[in-house]
Amino acid sequence: MPLDANPEISDDALLAQYAGGDRAAARILTLRLTPRVLALAVRMLGDRSEAEDVAQESMLRLWKMAPDWRPGEAQVSTWLYRVAANLCTDRLRRRRGVGIEEAFGEGAEPADEQPAVEERMHADGRARALHQALSELPERQRQAVVLRHLEGLSNPEIAAVMEIGIEAVESLTARGKRALVALLGRRRAELGLSDDG
Amino acid sequence: MTAEISKDMERELDACFEALRAAREEPSPELLARVLADGYAEQDARTAVAPAAPAPRRGWLRNLIDMIGGWPALAGLATATLAGVWIGYNPPAAFDSLTLALLNESYGYDVGLSASILDLDEVQADG
Known part of the structure; x- marks a missing residue:
């Protein structure tokens, strides 16, 4: 994976350069932002192929939005995470074929969506167990937990992405973590997590 | 909780x-x-x-020149005008012969005739 060649240049500045026709800015933004939206989409959807589609579509919307971007009003990454999360939500709804209320309710992902990612996943039992447990979380809890604990966003950043208050974010992540602990606890014996330390 | x-x-x-x-x-x-x-x-x-730079506005003179047929046509028109003025001021002898033959009058401006017609003293005396 190529490293970001210009880590000191802000996303804002790069987007302005991109809008001005700078090819190098397009390359840096691609390398910098695509991994982030892909990671979120994989955790949200549990399907690599669908996640790639979401990542590409999110980036396409970024390219189209670039000329209208007003620097300083919001973070580019926050905007992009929001677009990707909404696209994931749309796909999950279509996958289930149900309305919005049900899509945000409790429920597990279809089991046959999981193996593709898990086969590529590291052989680490913990990673696999958490991936499975995440897929069983309600969508909003999963999104908050992934953004907080896997993507490393702050609570205010997550609040901006999910367009909710900070307290709601704290509630979602706390409930999500408790649910994960319960789900992982059920598998503890078969995974031997305690023995692995 | x-x-x-x-x-x-x-x-x-x-x-x-x-x-x-x-x-x-x-x-x-x-x-x-x-x-x-x-x-x-x-x-x-x-x-x-991306929108192209707006075309400069064309003035009325430019439009007129184009209507005539462009700069070459304008040059020809100017030459013809100057020639006409010159002929009017100093007609060639052959042209004068033609008008004399046809009209029994000189093409040129007859200063003596004009002076006699416009002799105000005579007009007043007659009047």
Whole structure:
């Protein structure tokens, strides 16, 4: 994976350069932002192929939005995470074929969506167990937990992405973590997590 | 609210997060190429539809010149005009012979005749 060649240049500045026709800015933004939206989409959807589609579509919307971007009003990454999360939500709804209320309710992902990612996943039992447990979380809890604990966003950043208050974010992540602990606890014996330390 | 997570469970969960972060899915070169191609295409599309500089406004003189037939036609017209003025001021002898033959009058301006016609003293005396 190529490293970001210009880590000191802000996303804002790069987007302005991109809008001005700078090819190098397009390359840096691609390398910098695509991994982030892909990671979120994989955790949200549990399907690599669908996640790639979401990542590409999110980036396409970024390219189209670039000329209208007003620097300083919001973070580019926050905007992009929001677009990707909404696209994931749309796909999950279509996958289930149900309305919005049900899509945000409790429920597990279809089991046959999981193996593709898990086969590529590291052989680490913990990673696999958490991936499975995440897929069983309600969508909003999963999104908050992934953004907080896997993507490393702050609570205010997550609040901006999910367009909710900070307290709601704290509630979602706390409930999500408790649910994960319960789900992982059920598998503890078969995974031997305690023995692995 | 349910019970808080124990320290041991918290540590286990953190270890799971750590493991999953390490197993993060990275984009393939093909995906990066597709994303970049989209980015370039959007830049190219915007360049193609960027509004061109407005054409300068054409003045009435320019329009008139074009209506006549452009600068060459205007040059010909100017030459013809100058020739006409010159002929009027100093007609060639052959032209005068022609008018004398046809009209029994000289083409040229007869100063003596004009002077006699416009002799105000005579007009007043007659009057």
